[in-house]
């Protein structure tokens with residue numbers, strides 16, 4: 749199903765409730781009534797084409813918004829990506845951490861196994877933080893500056909320098925998978941969980957880990973398939989101007 753602006757938001761959510769946190773990142777909150785996507789976007793000053801692009805990218809993994817790619821600024825995409833980073837680091841990761849920390853009381857599991865899980869998760873968290881920091885410190889600011897240069901025709905030296913030293917194709921090539929550790933962590937629970945008196949608390953942890961993994965995969969796909977081509981096009985435009 750392709751999500752379109754005439755659709756009622758409530759119907760879209762009944763169809764795919766995983767979109768709720770995505771919609772929330774646009775500051776559009778539950779209590780939609782019978783409003784359509786277009787109504788809600790206008791009300792909340794959200795660019796409708798951009799909103800639909802993100803929703804469809806999350807909803808359908810095959811979706812690729814080629815013809816809409818130029819209909820919204822890259823800075824909008826960057827703002828959205830930073831908001832989702834915040835959601836991972838400030839909401840999801842602490843939630844999962846708390847679930848892991850509560851395990852010893854709930855399951856009476858051995859301290860040794862618990863420490864192993866905790867260590868694994870904290871290593872994963874460090875990797876995720878590192879990945880996000882690199883994007884927010886190095887990649888995203890460049891994209892915002894690049895877009896300003898394309899729009900104004902004034903090209904600062906810093907943009908020219910980064911365009912030559914660290915073009916977006918380099919980022920794309922190094923856009924590593926941070927999900928590998930998450931996969932190992934899930935496997936410890938799925939394959940090697942020692943006897944516990946109650947394994948229900950692990951259901952919840954697994955559910956959260958699978959959900960985080962999904963969300964991060966979608967996020968990375970948006971970076972690779974929407975952000976990178978947009979930036980490549982801008983770099984091309986600027987290079988042709990500076991020749």
Ligand SMILES: [Fe+2]
Nearest residue numbers: 829883967971
């Ligand atoms: Fe990111």
Ligand SMILES: [Fe+2]
Nearest residue numbers: 883923968971
């Ligand atoms: Fe990323």
